[in-house]
Amino acid sequence: xxxxxxxxxxxxxxxxxxxxxxxxxxxxxxxxxxxxxxxxxxxxxxxxxxxxxxxxxxxxxxxxxxxxxxxxxxxxxxxxxxxxxxxxxxxxxxxxxxxxxxxxxxxxxxxxxxxxxxxxxxxxxxxxxxxxxxxxxxxxxxxxxxxxxxxxxxxxxxxxxxxxxxxxxxxxxxxxxxxxxxxxxxxxxxxxxxxxxxxxxxxxxxxxxxxxxxxxxxxxxxxxxxxxxxxxxxxxxxxxxxxxxxxxxxxxxxxxxxxxxxxxxxxxxxxxxxxxxxxxxxxxxxxxxxxxxxxxxxxxxxxxxxxxxxxxxxxxxxxxx
Amino acid sequence: xxxxxxxxxxxxxxxxxxxxxxxxxxxxxxxxxxxxxxxxxxxxxxxxxxxxxxxxxxxxxxxxxxxxxxxxxxxxxxxxxxxxxxxxxxxxxxxxxxxxxxxxxxxxxxxxxxxxxxxxxxxxxxxxxxxxxxxxxxxxxxxxxxxxxxxxxxxxxxxxxxxxxxxxxxxxxxxxxxxxxxxxxxxxxxxxxxxxxx
Numbered sequence: 001x002x003x004x005x006x007x008x009x010x011x012x013x014x015x016x017x018x019x020x021x022x023x024x025x026x027x028x029x030x031x032x033x034x035x036x037x038x039x040x041x042x043x044x045x046x047x048x049x050x051x052x053x054x055x056x057x058x059x060x061x062x063x064x065x066x067x068x069x070x071x072x073x074x075x076x077x078x079x080x081x082x083x084x085x086x087x088x089x090x091x092x093x094x095x096x097x098x099x100x101x102x103x104x105x106x107x108x109x110x111x112x113x114x115x116x117x118x119x120x121x122x123x124x125x126x127x128x129x130x131x132x133x134x135x136x137x138x139x140x141x142x143x144x145x146x147x148x149x150x151x152x153x154x155x156x157x158x159x160x161x162x163x164x165x166x167x168x169x170x171x172x173x174x175x176x177x178x179x180x181x182x183x184x185x186x187x188x189x190x191x192x193x194x195x196x197x198x199x200x201x202x203x204x205x206x207x208x209x210x211x212x213x214x215x216x217x218x219x220x221x222x223x224x225x226x227x228x229x230x231x232x233x234x235x236x237x238x239x240x241x242x243x244x245x246x247x248x249x250x251x252x253x254x255x256x257x258x259x260x261x262x263x264x265x266x267x268x269x270x271x272x273x274x275x276x277x278x279x280x281x282x283x284x285x286x287x288x289x290x291x292x293x294x295x296x297x298x299x300x301x302x303x304x305x306x307x308x309x310x311x312x313x314x315x316x317x318x319x320x321x
Numbered sequence: 322x323x324x325x326x327x328x329x330x331x332x333x334x335x336x337x338x339x340x341x342x343x344x345x346x347x348x349x350x351x352x353x354x355x356x357x358x359x360x361x362x363x364x365x366x367x368x369x370x371x372x373x374x375x376x377x378x379x380x381x382x383x384x385x386x387x388x389x390x391x392x393x394x395x396x397x398x399x400x401x402x403x404x405x406x407x408x409x410x411x412x413x414x415x416x417x418x419x420x421x422x423x424x425x426x427x428x429x430x431x432x433x434x435x436x437x438x439x440x441x442x443x444x445x446x447x448x449x450x451x452x453x454x455x456x457x458x459x460x461x462x463x464x465x466x467x468x469x470x471x472x473x474x475x476x477x478x479x480x481x482x483x484x485x486x487x488x489x490x491x492x493x494x495x496x497x498x499x500x501x502x503x504x505x506x507x508x509x510x511x512x513x514x515x516x517x518x519x
Contacts, residue, residue: 114441186342190415191441214341214418216446 007047008035012096013070022123022155023089024062027071027100035068040131041107041195041223044071045269047099048087056255057084058225058270060126060197061103062156064133071100074155076123081227082250104267107197107223109134114191116142119179119206121198125155127223128197132164145179147171147198181206185213196222225270226290228252231311238262238321239281253307262321264307271309278305278319285314330489333430333451338363342370342418345411346392347433349376349401351453352425353383359422360390368392372411374404376429401432408433412440422448428458428469431496444493455518459487460497467497474517475503484511487518 014026029035038061048055059073075088092098107127109116116135118128128144135142144167148154151172160168171177185194194215196206203222210220230250237244238257247256254276257264267273271291280303289299291306298304305312305319336359338344344367346356353375360368372394373387387395398404412419421437423430430449438444456470466480475484478500485500492499504510 112441112443186416186418188417189441190412190417190419192417212340214339214343214420216420216443218443218446219417 006102007099008044008102010035010071010098010100012092012094012098015092015094018074018155019152021153022074022076024072024074025088025092027073027098028069030097035071036102037068038065038071038103038130039105039108040065040134041109041127042103042105042130043107043127043225043268044073044103045101045267046073046088048084048091050083050087050091055082055084055087056269057227058268060107060130060223062126062129064137065130066133066137071103074123074126076155078227082230084227104273106268106273107195107221109140109195110193110219110221111140113193113219114141115189115193116140117184117188117192117194118142118144119194119196119198119202120144120146121196121202122148122153123155124196124198124202124223125157125160126197128195129156129160131195132160136164142167144168145171145184147173147179147202150174181209182213185210185215193219193221196220197224200224200226223272224292225268225272226292226309227270228255228309229288229290229311231288232313234312234314234317236312237316237318239318240321247311252309253305253311257307257321264321266308269308271306274306276306276308278307278321279303280305281318281320282316283312283314283318284316285312287312326489329491329493331427331431331449331491331493333449335359336422336424336448336450338367339420339448341420343415344368344371344420344422345415346371346373346375346422346424347404347408347429348373348423349425349429349453350378350380351383352423352429352450353377353387355424355450355452356422357383357386357390372396374398374408376400376404376425401429405436408436409440412437412442415440420448421446422450424450425452426454426456427451428456428496431458431491431493434493435496438493457487457518458497459485459500460492460495461485461500463502467495468500471498471500472516472518473514475512475514476500 009030010027011030013028016024043058043060045056045058063072077089078085203224241262245260247253265275267275274293288311290309336355368390371392373392374396376398423433456472459468459471461478464481468479483502486503488499490499
């Protein structure tokens with residue numbers, strides 16, 4: 001078993017369609033006990049057993065951390081992805097027994113902040129559902145700016161506005177509503193921390209503007225689970241285990257290692273936590289780095305790879321696994 | 322330059338211009354030279370958005386060098402205590418984008434940092450540079466009294482009179498090094514007092 005990935009036996013207690021793309025899933029423990037405590041921003045890795053294939057996808061917990069009778073996640077259907085979200089939407093029904101990981105938080109609130117400024121894009125709203133519940137329960141000072149494509153795709157926008165009134169500001173792409181980001185960032189009181197979750201382009205934009213406007217890196221928090229991208233199949237030699245494996249088009253390198261009985265550590269499976277960082281012993285070809293963990297220097301050096309999201313194209317790759 | 326001995330012992334860097342909308346400098350005595358040295362590396366117009374608060378100390382030097390940087394504001398203060406209300410006011414009204422630069426003695430850096438921490442700035446987000454005296458601000462762990470400008474090892478607590486070993490153990494919350502009784506077993510044992518922090 002991998003580091004920090006103790007498993008929980010759960011049963012699906014409810015499945016609720018939220019809008020045309022998003023469905024919410026509720027999990028309870030099979031033994032009826034309370035689930036482990038978590039903090040806003042935490043995620044769980046859901047095991048999806050689909051025939052002889054097992055997918056492991058991370059999803060942010062969106063319920064209140066004050067209620068551990070059940071965990072809830074919201075899954076946006078991705079018709080062109082690797083099939084995890086389609087499995088959840090099509091196969092998962094109330095009563096199904098599933099296995100999820102203990103919660104892990106790589107996007108936690110810094111509770112020393114005087115104020116929490118949250119920017120969400122699309123399905124990136126889910127960790128903020130839990131964080132706002134946590135802060136509201138403790139009288140915390142927060143403001144949420146939420147960008148969605150259309151009002152009908154503004155998942156939970158109605159719930160959030162009902163709960164928090166004008167602390168929630170909505171921006172609809174189809175109405176040409178845009179965050180005045182520089183003005184927003186420049187008008188925040190000293191001691192504010194910034195949290196951003198959404199598409200990669202949004203995260204990069206917000207991080208760049210925050211850095212340019214003098215927000216120290218310690219005050220800028222972001223989470224983007226990079227779903228493993230499909231790509232051309234490639235062969236890898238695992239020097240420690242003495243195996244040579246093939247990574248299929250729809251498989252991640254991490255998944256291929258697991259399928260071969262090699263069990264590297266992991267936590268997020270989305271290129272952010274650093275657990276599965278692997279040393280490259282030798283390579284002849286090109287790395288396709290998709291992670292947010294390694295430095296640019298590491299990426300250039302070709303000495304390390306994050307097998308959860310990154311791929312390789314070329315003649316040979318030997319890893320220290 | 323202070324050497325790292327134990328984990329709480331602060332280490333200081335060299336001031337460098339940060340991206341930001343406002344720049345607040347707090348310095349004493351030779352700390353002014355850290356600011357003027359940095360001035361040579363700063364982009365044009367950098368000091369147009371800068372405020373410098375300076376405690377010249379008894380020698381009264383370096384004021385002209387700071388004036389030459391043409392900061393938006395230059396405030397000369399006789400002591401840290403005298404600038405404290407102004408500093409608190411500035412930080413209370415400040416927005417994200419304000420960057421803080423602290424230069425000079427450890428006592429000045431530590432006390433300014435203490436106020437800035439309360440205002441919500443992380444200590445790793447501040448630029449610091451040590452210049453001048455190594456004198457320490459010390460808390461007696463027995464009576465909790467603070468003694469300023471400690472230069473000797475051991476040192477006398479100016480409150481309770483105990484003879485204290487000045488440790489490298491530092492508290493950011495108190496902005497002080499910890500002083501622990503050096504002869505608790507036998508008070509008649511008086512180790513020689515040396516000038517350790519000139």
